[in-house]
Amino acid sequence: QVQLVQSEAEVKKPGASVKVSCKASGYSFINYGFTWVRQAPGQGLECMGWISAYNGNTNYAQKVQGRVTMTTDSSTSTAYMELRSLTTDDTAIYYCTRGPYYYDRGGNQHYYYYGMDVWGQGTTVTVSS
Amino acid sequence: EIVLTQSPGTLSLSPGESATLSCRASQSVSSIYLAWYQQKPGQAPRLLIYSASSRAVGISDRFSGSGSGTDFTLTISRLEPEDFAVYYCKQYGGSLYTFGQGTKLEIK
Numbered sequence: 001q002v003q004l005v006q007s008e009a010e011v012k013k014p015g016a017s018v019k020v021s022c023k024a025s026g027y028s029f030i031n032y033g034f035t036w037v038r039q040a041p042g043q044g045l046e047c048m049g050w051i052s053a054y055n056g057n058t059n060y061a062q063k064v065q066g067r068v069t070m071t072t073d074s075s076t077s078t079a080y081m082e083l084r085s086l087t088t089d090d091t092a093i094y095y096c097t098r099g100p101y102y103y104d105r106g107g108n109q110h111y112y113y114y115g116m117d118v119w120g121q122g123t124t125v126t127v128s129s
Numbered sequence: 130e131i132v133l134t135q136s137p138g139t140l141s142l143s144p145g146e147s148a149t150l151s152c153r154a155s156q157s158v159s160s161i162y163l164a165w166y167q168q169k170p171g172q173a174p175r176l177l178i179y180s181a182s183s184r185a186v187g188i189s190d191r192f193s194g195s196g197s198g199t200d201f202t203l204t205i206s207r208l209e210p211e212d213f214a215v216y217y218c219k220q221y222g223g224s225l226y227t228f229g230q231g232t233k234l235e236i237k
Contacts, residue, residue: 119173
C-alpha cells in the first residue's frame with residue numbers, strides 16, 4: 001500500500017540545522033510532489049512548501065524561505081526537508097505528505113485533487129538549549 | 130494569501146447528533162481546491178473531503194461537504210464516538226496550501 005515513513009525524532013540546539021527524511025513506497029515516486037507541513041505543540045497545521053519529485057521544482061512558504069531546503073532522491077524514493085538556523089519556534093511535528101501536483105507520462109503537471117491523501121507518521125523536532 | 134477562518138472554534142455535541150462546521154475564505158476559492166481533514170490526538174491528519182464535496186476513499190457517508198465561493202461546510206451526521214476530533218479545512222491558492230485554524234469537536 002502507499003506509505004510514507006519518516007525519520008526519527010530529533011533534539012537540536014538553537015542555531016543548529018535538522019534534516020528530516022520521508023521514504024515513499026507503494027507508488028511511482030517521481031510522479032508526485034511532496035508537501036511538508038508542521039504543527040507546533042497544541043497548534044494548527046502550517047504548510048512549509050512543496051517539491052516536485054519529477055523535476056525538483058520547489059515553492060517555499062515565506063515564513064521559512066531562506067532557511068529551508070527540500071530535496072528528493074529518486075534512487076531511494078526519499079524526500080528530505082532541511083531547516084537551518086533553528087529557533088525554539090521551530091519546535092513542532094513535521095509531516096511529509098503527497099501533493100499538490102502529479103505528473104503524467106509526458107511530464108505534464110496536473111493539480112492532484114486528492115492532495116495530502118497520504119501522510120507520514122510525523123517527526124518531532126525539539127529545539128532547546 | 131487566502132485566509133481560511135473556521136467556526137466555531139469548539140463544538141460540543143453528543144453522540145447521535147449532527148455537526149455543522151464552517152470554513153470561510155477571505156476571497157473566493159475554487160471548489161476543486163477545498164478539502165477537509167480530521168486529526169485525532171497523536172495522529173497525522175486524514176483526508177475526508179476533497180474538491181469541496183467528494184468523499185475520500187473509505188470515508189463514511191455520514192461525512193458530507195458543501196459550499197462554494199467563500200463559504201464551505203462540513204456536515205457530520207449521527208455522530209459516533211470516533212468522530213470527536215479536530216477538523217481542518219484547507220485550500221490550494223495556486224502556489225501553496227493554507228489551512229484554517231481548526232474546529233475541535235468534543236463530546237458534550
